[in-house]
Amino acid sequence: MKAVQFSRFGGPEVLRIVDLPDPHPRAAEIRIRVRAAGITAGDWKKRQGLMDEELPQTLGYEAAGIVDEIGDDVCGVAVGDRVFGASPYGAAQAELAVLSPWAPIPYSLDYVRAAAIPAAAETAARSLDQLGVTAGSTVLVNGASGSVGSAAVQLAVERGARVIGVGSPGTHDTLRSLGAEPVAYGEGMAERVRAITPSGVDVALDVAGSGVLPELVELAGAPEHVITVADFRGAQQTGVRFSRGDTGRATYALGQVARMAETxxxxxxxxxxxxxxxxxxxxxxxxxxxxxxxxxxxxx
Structure with missing residues (x-):
């Protein structure tokens, strides 16, 4: 099969399309013929050598396609089904990919849109879980218009939370359409948030890594009420939690988002x-x- 691979770290020029052996699913895994694969910031961090030192490496966490092989102990899916999901091996940018977890693609989504969902949905749901977002919570999402941010907005609204979305003015109409109350980023952001919620917020999620963790701690009342997925150094400096997948993944989010998209x-x-x-x-x-x-x- 054709797949993306690199054998040295560096810029985009190190990426190659190579022939690799076809993968086969193990127990509780399926294989798809890939129709689309998402790109995340983790891909270029991996390519630059910021994730691990192993070489050569493949790329791709998320993909959508057609099931063509099923591993042992798998039920509820058949060869020929349209699904999207995550590659446990970071090898989704290829003609064939093994997935676990996965969910059916609703008829309202094409392969491209389905492939754009897994990483953002899982990251957003995991962070909201760790923050304890439930009905009645007031949550601030910094970077609300990006892929993870917009997923977090929609999943928080689905839970019945009030969502304050921080983004550029050009994104505010979109944020309103997703159910958030938009606030402009930049100097004075905290004051603008307090103008619409004087007592601050219950919790805050930073997906932009824009250096605003001190302001988010002030608005949420304590570092333990704030999570970032984008500012590791800032988290160390402020005592804010940094959310990562190795602490447990919210794999249920794929099925939830599929059901939401369908309606x-x-x-x-x-x-x-x-x-x-x-x-x-x-x-x-x-x-x-x-x-x-x-x-x-x-x-x-």
Missing amino acids: GRFSVKIGRTFPLAEVAQAHRVGQAGTVRGKLVLFVA
Whole structure:
């Protein structure tokens, strides 16, 4: 099969499309013929050598496609089903990918949009769980218009929470459509939040890593009421929790988001798509930060 791989760390130029042996699912896993694979910031961190030192490495956490092989102890899915999910081996940017977990693709979603969901939905749901967000909570999401941020907004609204979404003015109409009360980022952000919720917020989630953790702690009342998924150094300096997948993943979120999407209660914004062979260019665009919305590779 064709797959994205790199044999040295560096910029996008190190990425290659290579021939690798076809993977096969183990127990509790399935294999899909990939139709689309999402790109996350973790992909270029991995490519730069910021994640681990093993070489060579493949890329890709999330994908959507058609089931073509099923491992032992798997039920509720059949060859030919349309599914999306996560690669436990970080090898979803390929013609074939093994998935665990996965969920059926609702008819309201195409492969590209489905492939954009898994990482954002799991990260958002896990963070909301760790913050204890329930009906009646007031939660602030810093970076609310990005893929993880918008997922967090929609999942928090689904739980019955009041959501304050911090983003640029150009995103405010979108944030309102998702159910958030928008607030502009930048100097004076905390004062703008207090203007609409004078007592502050119950909890805050930072997905932007924009250096605002001290302000979020002030608004939420204590470091333990704040989680970041994007500012590891800031978390160390402020005592805020840094959420990562190795503390346990919210795999149930894939099925929940699929059900929400089927009834129009969850949406995902696609920024650009690229063919698998143009993965290097996709990385350049992603790191430049000039495209709003998710970047997705499609596989012919």
